[in-house]
Amino acid sequence: MKIHVVNPNGSAEMTRSLEAEVQSAAGAAGCEVVVTYGGSGVPASIEGYADEAASLMPMLRNIRSQDRAGAAAHVIACFDDTGLDAAREVAEAPVIGICEAALATARIVSKRISIVTTLERSVPIVEELVHRYGAADLVRGVHGTAMPVLDLEGGRGDVMARLLPILGGVVTQDRADALVLGCAGMSQYTAALERGLGVRVIDGVRMSVHIAGALAAAQVKTSKSGAYAAPRSKAGAVFA
Amino acid sequence: MKIHVVNPNGSAEMTRSLEAEVQSAAGAAGCEVVVTYGGSGVPASIEGYADEAASLMPMLRNIRSQDRAGAAAHVIACFDDTGLDAAREVAEAPVIGICEAALATARIVSKRISIVTTLERSVPIVEELVHRYGAADLVRGVHGTAMPVLDLEGGRGDVMARLLPILGGVVTQDRADALVLGCAGMSQYTAALERGLGVRVIDGVRMSVHIAGALAAAQVKTSKSGAYAAPRSKAGAVFA
Amino acid sequence: MKIHVVNPNGSAEMTRSLEAEVQSAAGAAGCEVVVTYGGSGVPASIEGYADEAASLMPMLRNIRSQDRAGAAAHVIACFDDTGLDAAREVAEAPVIGICEAALATARIVSKRISIVTTLERSVPIVEELVHRYGAADLVRGVHGTAMPVLDLEGGRGDVMARLLPILGGVVTQDRADALVLGCAGMSQYTAALERGLGVRVIDGVRMSVHIAGALAAAQVKTSKSGAYAAPRSKAGAVFA
Amino acid sequence: MKIHVVNPNGSAEMTRSLEAEVQSAAGAAGCEVVVTYGGSGVPASIEGYADEAASLMPMLRNIRSQDRAGAAAHVIACFDDTGLDAAREVAEAPVIGICEAALATARIVSKRISIVTTLERSVPIVEELVHRYGAADLVRGVHGTAMPVLDLEGGRGDVMARLLPILGGVVTQDRADALVLGCAGMSQYTAALERGLGVRVIDGVRMSVHIAGALAAAQVKTSKSGAYAAPRSKAGAVFA
Amino acid sequence: MKIHVVNPNGSAEMTRSLEAEVQSAAGAAGCEVVVTYGGSGVPASIEGYADEAASLMPMLRNIRSQDRAGAAAHVIACFDDTGLDAAREVAEAPVIGICEAALATARIVSKRISIVTTLERSVPIVEELVHRYGAADLVRGVHGTAMPVLDLEGGRGDVMARLLPILGGVVTQDRADALVLGCAGMSQYTAALERGLGVRVIDGVRMSVHIAGALAAAQVKTSKSGAYAAPRSKAGAVFA
Amino acid sequence: MKIHVVNPNGSAEMTRSLEAEVQSAAGAAGCEVVVTYGGSGVPASIEGYADEAASLMPMLRNIRSQDRAGAAAHVIACFDDTGLDAAREVAEAPVIGICEAALATARIVSKRISIVTTLERSVPIVEELVHRYGAADLVRGVHGTAMPVLDLEGGRGDVMARLLPILGGVVTQDRADALVLGCAGMSQYTAALERGLGVRVIDGVRMSVHIAGALAAAQVKTSKSGAYAAPRSKAGAVFA
Incomplete structure (x- = not known):
């Protein structure tokens, strides 16, 4: 049972760090991931609608090709759930976004959920998405941290020191x-943040792998x- | 990893038929179920708010006791998602309802979902629940079938002949x-209905076991x- | 014309203080109350979903029995409007909750309503209920006071000194x-709070008796x- | 305790028929009505926004003057709840509309409410109003009967024969x-319709008198x- | 192509200042205005529902008469969009309110809009209107400035000094x-405010003239x- | 004052027919269009999310380039309002979609709007979009006509005969x-449909040109x- 996780952006470094998280979750979920x-040619991070647009066709091609190669479920590993509907058109297997997985969990x-994102421009x-997933009554705030996506890579200590008080x-x-x-x-900092904050912290990347695994095991199809x-x-x- | 599935009603026969469905799903999900x-002393079926009320305390006691015995997740196997919030208070492990699991799937x-239930009185x-789970834009209708819950037990052929045209x-x-x-x-008729209707049919019982298994594997806690x-x-x- | 007021919790002391408020309102409303x-065996206060569950069946039995004894309307005197739908199933006479009565008034x-409750956990x-009663556009905030229900009993002066600034x-x-x-x-402090705050203060207990009386006089039935x-x-x- | 009921339109005949209903309700509610x-100079019936506009100032003057004369509550006896907000500005006593009273009841x-009105143009x-009063989830339909307001006056038998099948x-x-x-x-036909239809029929005119009486008895003020x-x-x- | 702009209030001075703004917009829009x-006999400013009521009939008569005189579109130049629906009944040409025009722009x-109004009482x-126009998700706040409408007339400098920090x-x-x-x-201060605040400032008066001109040019009719x-x-x- | 109208799809024939409509509207609006x-390499029609994705980057490049060449406003001439948010990021001039323009008009x-589209799959x-533009209370239905976009090209008579009864x-x-x-x-059939149906028919293509012209004349910028x-x-x- 193979789960396909696609990072829509063009950063090889962020993809490697994503892969580590995803492999660990897949181990717990009892499934393989690719x-x-x-x-x-794709923006190194997705920060806004035009970045999403620029990442869309390469992502859909990856999904199409992994779907034909037998992936039992797909995860879109960008919190904007970029191109989710289009992805569902081109795949037979179910597709889930990490924002969707995080909110479902x-x-x-x-009953009272806060969401933190990177830049203020991603807040709307x-x-x-919160409205789309019908969670507007539960989500009490979506907050920018003023940290660009690319600053989250690398040096754990420094990132934690900036993130914790925010x-x-x-x-x-x-x-x-x-x-x-x-x-x-932010996925890699989940456990450290839960310890530091004393509150439940939910990471859509891990949860999306688990839910994708559940959909695959249940043989759910789009x-x-x-x-x-x-x-x-x-x-x-x-794609036709 | 053990999933606890509680049928809130008092029907031993319906519980046996539920157990068969649930064991089959658990096999696919790679987890144990109890x-x-x-x-x-509990109504043989839950058809309305007063029936829910009458089933509540025995159900909560079952959840509390299985939680202390180490259940990693709980499923409330009644489509009214009876007592879901109270159950989450008395358990450490996550609790999911079958209506919730079905809609999440x-x-x-x-994008256009129909729901069928038994009696007209269950429609509101x-x-x-559809509103609670933020799915009002997706669900195009909730329909009674005028078949009481207890008629669904037993003779498969007859039930199918009545259900299919409706x-x-x-x-x-x-x-x-x-x-x-x-x-x-209705869970036991899922595959036959999908064949008969030529449309995707989603059964909350099976899906709740799979999602509960995913939450358990991800070590999610309330x-x-x-x-x-x-x-x-x-x-x-x-319960204190 | 007799109105039945049920306090779902198990506190005799709180019931006595409720009875005083209710008798005074009934006098003004021109009806009798029981x-x-x-x-x-019922929690002394209702603070959360599990407390609600534990109070449900005794409350429904009280309502059923007073309905058969000729009550012309019922009031559920807990601001969670505990078990309102189930109560309406088991009674012929109309049933109103005190949160419902307060918001209706x-x-x-x-056009801008604040609600104060006791513990933060009751806020959701x-x-x-605010959503259920369609008042989300009018209610600007629901606030916990960090005062447990049982602290509201007894010594008026001290309670007022704590409540007023909050x-x-x-x-x-x-x-x-x-x-x-x-x-x-909080019902007993209504007049003192209105004086102290210089703003209109609405108490669901009194209002529920008046509205129940109006429904009874109009011979409205569920x-x-x-x-x-x-x-x-x-x-x-x-209950069948 | 005096309740003021204002018919915003200019029809003396409809006002007489309204007065009969209102006096009967007031008798049951234990209050006086004027x-x-x-x-x-005011349209004989209110059928649309411009008719509402034309009736507004005479109605507000009536409310202002009855408020100063000691009315303890006001009822606006037009199902459009014409000028409700403006009326609340010019009165100290509470003001309720008959649509508001009917929906509150x-x-x-x-849980499933139908509303019938006269002309199709009144449906929006x-x-x-249904949205304003937060009842959109409960009201399943608002329906025109294609009967102008003025046709409802007079000959009971004929009106009933036309209304019942609709x-x-x-x-x-x-x-x-x-x-x-x-x-x-339509108020005068309530009892006959309930008998003829075998379903609960709610008349805002009667209910508004009862609720206004309750607000007055509770000494509620705007x-x-x-x-x-x-x-x-x-x-x-x-009005200043 | 003639656009009719009606100021519902009774202030000749405010009307003169409005006319200056409106003529300038009409010049840019390539249309005439009256x-x-x-x-x-009409309140000098519209601050609340009763003021709206008092301005309604004179305004509707102006609209009716300009409509018959060939106005191709009408603008209601009060941010309460006073009597918009009634105006649409009495006119053949399209009618737009300045709040409506501002929000449409x-x-x-x-994606994140603030609205400032004069008195706190106008906020609800x-x-x-924000709800009516379906902009509740976009409008982050409606704020009173505690400045009565009539204070906005006259001395530009002083008004700006008070408005800018708010x-x-x-x-x-x-x-x-x-x-x-x-x-x-506030219309006359638009450009100065945009300079002073460094943020996009939208004035419904100017925009309503432009949109009314567009509707007229497109020969749109109610x-x-x-x-x-x-x-x-x-x-x-x-009006019949 | 130049308005840029972009047809996101890849059909030269449909673009020619669009251009005819657009030039006629521009004449009435007093502006130029390109x-x-x-x-x-772009789908000949946009029927679903994947078609939208495939049209996105060429469309954004057209918008970017016309924006730099001085377009005063942009129109996206596909009723899906494809890529509207991304377009607003890459342009300084305002961008409007034809669905947006049609609903705004x-x-x-x-107060009661029907929308007809081509295939059933475009309905969701x-x-x-209806939700996005806050028009859910006004739009009574969105209906597929089972006519693919490309069937609308060419032979007027036949298309009308099929469209009118639907x-x-x-x-x-x-x-x-x-x-x-x-x-x-469908734009080219507007006048014929209005005659045939006896009801107001609104075409987003024409209206978008008029509204874009108004925004341009008012010097509105994103x-x-x-x-x-x-x-x-x-x-x-x-695009950076």
């Missing part, structure tokens, strides 16, 4: 029961009779 | 991509710092 | 036109043809 | 538990510190 | 991308087959 | 005041301080 990413274990994007302030302000890490790059039907064949069609 | 039920694979209860009409009317079976007693904190100790307290 | 409570006389429960801060922060007291135990139909007869049925 | 209406006794107006169809289509009569002119503060004094001010 | 106002150029009125605080608090000026009287049908003819009818 | 399209002239996409049925079923044409390809800030510079960045 990790792909956007490669060259957080609402099972808590995440708020739109996230502590968020939890207090929102009177949150659970904190969702709104960026794949419905092909409605909105997620395969793209139609026509002049210029890319 | 099944409990309300026992005598259906929204990953489709399920609609309230459910087919529902799918057509709602132009649905996916059909959710809104009663634990947040105890907010709404789901353990009951307070006081005169008359039952 | 007051019942959960008695022994507050929205007639104001009250917020869910409630004053809430009104200022929310720029509220009206303050709703979100706990039956609809028995849909969601509030009487529980069905079956093995293990308690 | 009935006023728009008089000449219907949601206590049922009533739907806006309303029966509405109840069936919406699978409604309760039917709200969305026009003051909050004057926020949105309903008295109009400010200035050049051209009418 | 400006009317409430005249004597702001949502095209930004504007919030209701509006700067609002933008920071809401982390807004765009600031909407919620009062026709639909007369539904909610905005002309008032019906009857006794007391004013 | 029309671009996706060109080869329809809500000014009516349009429903999501659209007539939609208007009757929804009791609509206004009908929005949910596909750029806010660059928040969600629509220009893409950040980084490795792999395409």
Whole structure:
């Protein structure tokens, strides 16, 4: 049972750090993972709608190809859940985003959720996802940390020293029961943050692997009779 | 890794049929299950708010006791997700309802969902859950089948002959991509219905076992710092 | 014309103080009241979902029995409006909760409402009621006072000294036109708080008696043809 | 304790029929009523936004003057709840609309509500009120009957023969538990309709008198510190 | 192509300042404008629901008469969008409010909008419009400035000195991308505020003229087959 | 004053027919237009999320380049409003979609709106836009016509004969005041449909040109301080 995890951005370094997290989760979930990413020509991080647009076609091609190669489920490892609907059209196996996985988990274990993301400009994007997933009553705040995605790579100590007081302030302000890490790059700090904050911390990367594994084991497939039907064949069609 | 599945009602026969479904799902999910039920003095089926009330305390006692005995996750196997919030207060392990599990799955694979339940009187209860889980934009209809829960037990052929035309009409009317079976007693007919209807059919019983297994493998725990904190100790307290 | 007021919790002392408030309101409303409570074996206060569950069956039995004895309306005197739907199934006479009565009144006389409750853990429960009653646009905040229900009993002076600055801060922060007291135990302080705060203060206990009296005088009955139909007869049925 | 009921339109005949209903309700509610209406120069029925506008100032003057004369509560006896907010500004006593009163009652006794009004053009107006009162989840349909308000006056038999099949169809289509009569002119047929339809029928006229009586007995006053503060004094001010 | 702009209030001075803004916008929009106002007997400013009521009939008469005189579109130049629905009934040409125009523009150029109005009592009125126009997810706050409408007239320097720090605080608090000026009287300060605040500032007066011009050029007419049908003819009818 | 209209798809024929509509509207609006399209390698029609994804980058490049060449506003001429947010990031001038323009117009002239689109699979996409633009309370239905986009090209007579009965049925079923044409390809039939249906018909293509012209004349610019800030510079960045 193989799970495909795609990092939509073009950063090889972030992909390696993602792969470590994902392999560890896959071990616990009892499944294999294969990790792909956007490669060259794709922005090194997804910070805004145009970055999403630029990452879309390489990501969809990765999903299409892994789907045909037998992946039993796909994970989109960017907290913007970039291109989720299009991905569901081009795949037979189920597709889940890490924001979706994190919220699906957080609402099972808590009633007041805070989300932290990187830049302020990503806040409206995440708020739109919160509405899409029907969690607006549960999520008390989506907060920027003013840390660009790429700053999260590398030196753990320094990142933690910058993140801890910001996230502590968020939890207090929102009177949150659970904190969702709104960026794949924060995944590696989950355990350290939970210790440092004394509050439940949820990482969409790990959870998406577990939920994808569950969907795969249950042999769930994307419905092909409605909105997620395969793209139609026509002049210029890319996936038909 | 042990999953506890509780049938809140008092029907031993329905519990046996549930156990068969659940064992089969657990096999696929790679986990063990233990099944409990309300026992005598509890209504044989949950059809309305007062039936829910009557099943609540025995169910919570089962959850509390299995939680202390080491269950890694709990499933409430009634489509009303009876007592879900109270269950989360008395357990450390995560608790999921079968309506919750079914909707969490259906929204990953489709955009237009129909739900069928048994009696018309359960329709508003399920609609309230649809709102709670933030799926009101996706669910196109919740429909009674005018079949009492207890009629679903036993003779497969007859039940199928009654269910198929009703459910087919529902799918057509709602132009649905996916059909959710809104009663634990329908679980046994999932595969036959999918064949008969030619549409994706989602059964909350099976999916709840898979998702509970994923939560357990990810070592997710209920947040105890907010709404789901353990009951307070006081005169008359039952669970403190 | 007799109104039945049920205190779901097990505190005799709180019931006595409730009875005083209720008798005074009933005098003004021109009706009789009978007051019942959960008695022994029920938590002395309702602070969370599990406490609600533990109080449910004794409360429903009280309602059923007073309904058969001719009560013309029922009041559930806990701000969580515990078991309201189940109560409507087992009674012919209309049933109203004190949160429901308070919000129904507050929205007639104001447009910006603050609600104060006791513990922080009750905040999500009250917020869910605010949504249920369709008042989310009007209610600007639901606030915990960090005072357990049982601290509200007894010594008036001390309680007022603790409550006044907390409630004053809430009104200022929310720029509220009206303050709703979100706990039956606060009822006795209504007049003193209105004087101390200089703002309209609404007490669900008094208002529920007046509204119940109006429903009774109008000979309104619960609809028995849909969601509030009487529980069905079956093995293990308690109320059928 | 005097309740003021204002019919915003200019029909003396409809006002007489309203007064009969209102006096009967007041008798049951144990209060006095005084009935006023728009008089000449005001449309004989309120069918649309411009008719509402034309009735507004005479109605507000009636409310202002009865408030100063000691009315303990006011009822606006038009199902559009015409000018409700402005009325609350010019009165100290609480003001309630008959749509508001009908929905407040219907949601206590049922979960699926149908509303019938006169002309199709009033449907969006009533739907806006349903949203305002937070009852959108409960109201399954607002339906025109294609009967102008003025046709409801006079000959009972003929009106009933036309109304019954229309309303029966509405109840069936919406699978409604309760039917709200969305026009003051229908009030006189309430009991006959309940017998004819076999379903709970709710008349806002009667209920508004009972609820107004309850508010008056509870000595509830409109909050004057926020949105309903008295109009400010200035050049051209009418009510300051 | 003539646009009719109606100031519902009775202030000749405010109307003159409005006319200056409106003529300048009309020049850029390539259309003519005619400006009317409430005249004597109408409140000099619209601050609350009763002031709206008092301005309604003179405003509707102005709209009716300009519509018959060939106006191709109408603008209601009060941020409460006073009587918008009634105006649409009495006119054939399209009618737009300045709050509506401002929000329609702001949502095209930004995702986080702050609105400032004059008195605190107008805040709920504007919030209701925000809901009506479906912009509740975009508008982060509606704020009173504690400046009465009439203080905005006259001495530019002093007004700016009072407004700038208030509006700067609002933008920071809401982390807004765009600031909407919620009062026709603020229109004249738009450019100065944009310079002073360093943020996009949107003035509904100017935008309403441009959008009205666009509707007129496109020959758009109000639909007369539904909610905005002309008032019906009857006794007391004013506009039929 | 130049308006840029981009057809995201790759059909030269549909672009020519679009250009004719657009030039006619531009004439009435008093502005110039330049029309671009996706060109080869882009699907000939946008029918679903993957088609949108495939059209995105060529469209954004067209917008970027026309923005730098001085376009005063941009129109995205696909009823899915494909890539609207990303377009706003890469442009200084305002960007409007044709669905957005159609709904902004329809809500000014009516209260009950029907939308017709081509294939059933586009229905959920349009429903999501209806929610985004806050028009869910006004739009009574989004309907597929089972006509693929490409069938709308060419032979007028035949298309009309197929469209008229379908659209007539939609208007009757929804009791609509206004009908929005949910596909750029339907634009050419607007006048004929309005005559044939006897109801107001709104075409987003024409309206978007008029509104874009109004925004341009008012010198409105996209806010660059928040969600629509220009893409950040980084490795792999395409637009920074």
